[in-house]
Amino acid sequence: MTSSSPGKLNKNQQSYSTAHIVKRQKKLLGDVTCLTNSVVKSVVIKCAQNINLGLAPCYILASLFTGRSLLQLLEAKVEIPSQNLNGHSDVGFYILSNWQHPKLTLPSKYLSYFKAPDSKGGVLLPVELLPAFQKSRDENITLEELNAEVDEFKKKYFGKLFQHINPTRIQNHFSHLAPKFGLSRADVAFIADYDLVDHPHCSYGLFDASHVSQKHVRYISFLTKEAGLLDFQAQSIDKKSFFGSHRVLKGSSVSDFFNYCVQQINRSPITTAELVQSFNFYTFYVVVFLELSTLHRPMLSEFGKLENFDLTSGRVVINDKGPQSSRVIPLSKTVCNVLAAYINYLKNLIRDLRFTYLEVANNIAKQLASESNLFKFWDDRGLKPYHPNNVYTLIKAVFPFPHNWARHYISTVLIEKGVSRNELEALMGHAPAPDQLHNDYSSFDFNQNRILSDKIEKHITQYLNLPVII
Structure with missing residues (x-):
């Protein structure tokens, strides 16, 4: 069973803490949303001492532990973990996530191409809070009734504390303290059950929910141990529990896709149909190779003009979703070689087509002169802007x-x-407001993009072993 003590922070956890410190330094010293540790300690002690006197102390602690509002907690689905095969079970109970990741609407024969989530996505809480959750459901307690009980409790027990206590301050404490325990912005959004629509970066990828839970229980244990409540804890066993996107392909599916595309490329086409097919599949291959390497969003006129690329220093400027998504992404040596080969292919096409398809040849020349977008699609009407549709x-x-x-x-x-989720968000173009990726006050380090780019290149070339056209 995983220890519930805070323990030492690993490298990624330290990066969360460092970035958090920089962000906190930008805030006013009198930030009214923050509670001091001593005040929180008093809140935990008062709630624990009166845990059996009603719903209020349990729901106050649950809000402090999860960053969820009273309404979220009141409406949350509850699940009690069962024992696993070796006789161990999580200590505590789960409140489940409301996140709904879009499911694939595909015939069943294609679903085997994708990885499938195997978890409902839950947040583990100490079992001492369970009776209150069960009672509120059995008795159909309304939010108005719970608010009234919480208000009465805080007036009675929190009135003499150094700071004014209200539900919002209690709820916000989790996000303030979470980086200390290696919890990223995505982890906080999951635990606090933020609206997925407002946090689109959380829609991508599968993650191990139990790994997040193990970090989360360390946060709970820190609060309870600070208050001297050594038995008032949750513990999570070490297991895999994947939660998130339904759109994650298996590695074998990615390899099959690229091999299929390469097979459709004829470097010595004879007929017009072969020429057009080869052009489109080669372009498709290059664009998706770049998507894998840079996490560019699929869109009309993807990657823009050739001038956005610098193959000498290995960089590309991406602006795929408004000014907030603007970023500079490193290009690995493999990607630069693939793109250089494609550019050379286009130059040869200009030479080969200048007498038979003059309009196409002139259009390609404009692509290479950055007078139009680099990637195009060829149909029966000629070249048109690249679009995934x-x-x-x-x-x-x-x-x-x-x-x-x-x-x-x-x-x-x-x-x-195990990369930092915060750094992954930056690579994907999800800049956290009000932070910005490229200014003197940003806590973002561009070198992290280089590290992630190297990891992606290694995965593409060594794990997937994708065919590389150079």
Whole structure:
């Protein structure tokens, strides 16, 4: 069973703490949303001493432990863990996540291409709080009734504390303290059950919910031990429990997809049909290779003009979802070689097509001169801006993948490798408001993108062993 003590922080946990310190330094010293540790200690002690006197102390502690509002807690589904095969079970009970990740609407024969979540996604709480949750459900307690009981409790027991106590301050304490225990913004969003619509970065990838739970119980244990409540704890066993996206491909599916694309590319086409097919599949191959390497969103005119790429220093400027998504992403040596080969292919096409398909040749010349977007799709009317809706028709019958599968896949790969979720968000273009990725006051370190880029390249070339056209 995993120890519930805070323990030492690993490298990723330290990065969360460091970034959190920088962010906190930007706040006013009199930030009214923060409670002091001594006040929180008093709150925990008062609630624990009166744990059997009603719903209020249990729900106050649950809000302090999870960052959820009283309404969220009142509406949460509860689950008691059962014993596993070796006779051990989690100590405590679960309140389940309300996150609904979109499911795949595909024929069953294609579902085997994807990994499947095996967890409902739950947050573990001390078993001492369970009776109150059960009572509130059995008696259909309303929010108004709970608010009234909480208000009466805090007036009676918190009135003489150094700071004014209210439900909002109690709820916010979790997000203030979470980085100390290696909990990322995505972890906090999961535990506090933030609206998934407002936190789209949490929609990507599968993550081990039990790993998050183990970090979370250390936070709970810190609060309870500070208050001298040595037996008032939750403990989580070491197990795999994957929760999240339904759009994560298996590695073998990714390899099959790339091998299929390469097989459709004829470097010496004879007919016009072969020429067009080879052009489209080669372009498709390069764009998806870049998507895997940079986590660019699939969209119209993806990656923009050639001038956005710097193959000498290995960088690309991405702006795929408004100014908040603007970022500079490193390009690995493998990606630079793939793109350089594609550019050389386009140059040869200009030479080969200038007498037979002059309009196409001129269009490609504009692509290479950064007078139009680099990637195009060729249909019976000539070249048109690249769009995933067009290119995915080429493989729909064989690989009916969602267009943004690459972001889901690489996100999962990096999460499994234990990278910082905060740094992954930056790579994906999810800048946390009000922080910005590129200014003097940002806590973001560009070198982290280089580290992630190296991990992605190693996965692509060594684990997946994808065919590389150079």
